[in-house]
Amino acid sequence: MSQMEILKKELLRSGALSQEEMARAEDYALTRGMPLDEALVFLNMVDYELLGNTLSRLLGAPYRPLLPQPPDPPETIGLIPLKIARRFEVFPLRHDPGGNELLLAASAPGEREKDQELIRLLPSGLRLSLAVASGAEIRKAIEVHYLGKPYTPPRELELPDNFTIMDPAEAENIRLDIPTRPRRNILLVEPDPARAKALKTLLAKEGVRVAASASDPEEALRSVQEETPDLVVFNRRALSGAFSETQAHCNRSGIPTSAYDALAPLLLGEAYPYQEVGEALLRVVSLVMSRSLAKTPEKLKETRRRARYVRLLALRMGLPPARVDAVVLASWLSAGPLGRELAKELERPYGVPALLRPRQGEGGRGDDETASSILSLVAAFQGIERRDPAAAADARRVRSILGQVTGLGAGDPVLEGFIHLLRDENFLGRLGGPMPRVLLVDPAAERDSGLVLRLENEGYDVRVVRGAREAAGLIREDGAHLILSETALPGTDGVAFCRALKQNSKSKEIPFIFLSAPGPVGLQARCLEAGADDFLEKPVDLDVLCLKIRRLLSERPAPEEGGGVRGRLTEMSFTDIIQSLTSGEKDVVIDLKNGDRRAQVFIRAGEVIHAKTDRKAGEEAFYQVMSWEDGTFRITPCREFPERTVHASAMSLLMEGARLADELRNPAEEED
Known part of the structure; x- marks a missing residue:
């Protein structure tokens, strides 16, 4: 019997909770994807002290409250790294330097193998004593004392001994007014005029003001752009397929949306915004599937990784939130018979069974086709990883194999997007190994050209400049491992530029290839x-070019650089950086530079905890950096963190930042 089952049985036996209360807590825990003890505390059925004392009686270990006071002394935190505290679900309570004794609160003290493994990870000579506390209290203490999240202790209402509500004689003269619901301005999107009119009347009687109504998604989008409502309500059956653009705009702007099939839930206030419903469903599905795969840890690890990849790729491909959730659900439910059975229940509105069916020979590239391609690509890539890990680490071979397996042609945006995602993951995963930097000097080159994307997918850090003078400045500042240049450049021509570099002792060893139009x-x-190492005439065979680059770089050792990974925001956006680092639970600091402006963003255990610019700190600084369209970044591992100033989740930060950016852009668009 697990500790949670023992705790549940004791709470029922002692009369602390009734069967009905426990059942309600279990339902809530399953729906929200949280442990039972955490749900009990959240629902105010028990407090941390009751849970701790109950466990103390059951396990025979002492209980000490973990909140709100920090460990004694506060430096005790440093003896147990955050990852160990989370992994073993322990929290340091007290350290006696004289006797070198550490008192730890553990959710499951007395498990011999776990205790022995923990002792092996602690500093030698440290004497360990164990107390007990609930997992819920330990997790909260970690959030407060390690991560800096605020904590407000529950307050009990204290009344004077002679307190009374009112004199009974006065009660008859008191008029009791029942408070009404706060009025909300909503936009109603309903194609049937008669139904819309009836809804307005019914909603008005419920205290809801329909500020505007629209009969189709286009009209709704115009109305939202003119005046921001508190809520957008639309008819799911009539508009679900055509409403995606309007819903995407609402999501970016932070406007909640609610769809209705029947009227009763809407009028009773039981219709929830999509984001809440979608997140809750994903939590439930991931929890159920994780439990079903618990006995096959490698399969579980692969499924979690697949869900992460498809989510990142779907976001990069710009799919609407509902389709992003659909493909993530499909990735979880593709693992085993239970998943396939559950998928049948998600035909509406997600269409998961259709996503799990292979698509062959279907034309077009709508959101559904893109979602299916994403799922197929990631599954095929994981097959490559299992069969041939060396091939999975080679972008060229991955592109070729995936193209053959999925039928996606060269240059397909989903295929190239996935290769780019793998490159970014590898790039951010190095944090210490520099990527070869290729400098492309061409007045006609574009950042999103096939040449640049191919080189980046080959694993190169590509910088694009227009002329020789700009290139020379970049070489002086950041250096280069190889240069690709057009002959016809503004100002100094390419031949003179090459000759000057080859005559300079600091740059003469840099390989130089001309990519020239017919001359x-x-x-x-x-x-x-002039000293060029090779000459290729446009249009260039990219396979030949990549072979020549690899040969030239292999002949010359790349110059060493400092730790961390570097790049430009034009090559990897700030949003992509944050999504990758937070989903990977990294401990890093990002140093950013935009002209004379500087910024830092700290990420601890996958959470953004602090951001600062020259003049701002916290979330305002984070949003300011999101507005930077150009600049450089450097990401390095971090062990010492400043005080926490950011408490919102990464997704909430990115959505709010996108909304603020839209607000800044809209006035300029109107003036144009």
């Missing part, structure tokens, strides 16, 4: 005489 007779000879 006069003798152009190639002039380029090679």
Whole structure:
């Protein structure tokens, strides 16, 4: 019997909770994806002290409250790293330096193997004593004392001994007014005029003001852009397919939406915004599938990784929130028979069974086709990882194999997007190993060109500049491992630029390849005489170019750089960086530079905890950095963190930042 079952049985036996209360807490825990003890505290059925004392009686270990006071002394926190505290569900209570004794609160003291493993990870010579506390209290203490989240102790109402509500004689003269619901301005989107009119009347009687109504998604979008409502309510059956653009705008702007099939839940206030429903469903499905795969840890690890990949790729491909959730649900439910059975229940509104069916020879590229391609790509890639790990680490081979397996042609946006995602994951995962930097000098080059995307997917850090002067400045500032240049450049031409570099002792060893439009007779000879290592005429065969680059770089050792990974925000957006680092639970600091402006963002255990710019700190600084469209970044591992100033989740920060950016852009668009 698990400790949670023992605790549940004791709470019922002692009369602390009734069967009905326990059943309600269990339902809530399952729906919200949280442990039972956490649900009991959240629902105010018990407090941390009751749970701790109950466990103390059952396990024979002492209980000491963990909140709100910090450990004694506060430096005791440093003896137990955050990852160990989370992994073993322990919290340091007190350290006696004289006797070198540490008192730890554990949710399951007395489990011999777990205790022995914990002792092996602690500093040698440390004498360990164990107290007991509920997992819920330990997790909350970790949030407060390690991560800096605020904590407000529950307050009990204290009344004077002679307190009375009122004199009975006065009670008859008191008029009791029943408070009404706060009025909310909503936008109603209903194509049937008669139904819309009836709804307005019914909602008005419920204290809800329909500020505006629309008969179709286009009209709704215009109305939302003109005046921001508190809530957008739409007819799911009539508009679910056509409402995605309007719903995406609402999500970016932070406007909650609510869909209705029947009227009763809407009028009773039981219709919830999509974001809440979607997040709750994902939590339930991931919890159920994690439990079903608990005996096959490798399968569980693979499924979690698949869900992470498809989510990141779906977000990068710009799918609406509902389709992002659909493909993530499908990734979880693709693991085993239980998942396939559960998928049948999600035909509406997610269409999960259709996503799990292979699509062959279907034309078009709508959201559903993109979602299916994402799921197929990630599943095929994981197959490569299982069969041939070396091939999975080679972007060229991955592209070729995935193209053959999925039927996606060269240059397909989903395929190239996935290769780019893998490259970014590898890039951010290095945190210490520099990527070869390729400098492309061409007045006609674009950041999103096939050449740049291919080089980045090959694992190169590509910088694009227009002319020789800008290139020379970048080489002086950041260096380069290889240069690709057009011959026709503004100002100094490419041949003179190459000759100058080769005559400079600091840059003469940098490989130089010309990529030139067709030119006069003798152009190639002039380029090679200037010191170029190779010359290719446009249009360039990218496979040949990549082979030549690898050969040249293998002949010259790359210059060493400091730790961390570096790049430009034009190459990897701030949003992509945050999504990847937070989903990977990294401990890092991001240093950013935009002209004369500087910023830092600290991420601890996958949570954004602090941000600062020259003049701002906290969430305001984070939103300011989100508005930077260009600049450089450097990501390095971090062990010492400042005081926490950011408490919102990464997704909430990104959504709010996108909404604020839209507000800043809209006035400019109107003036144009």
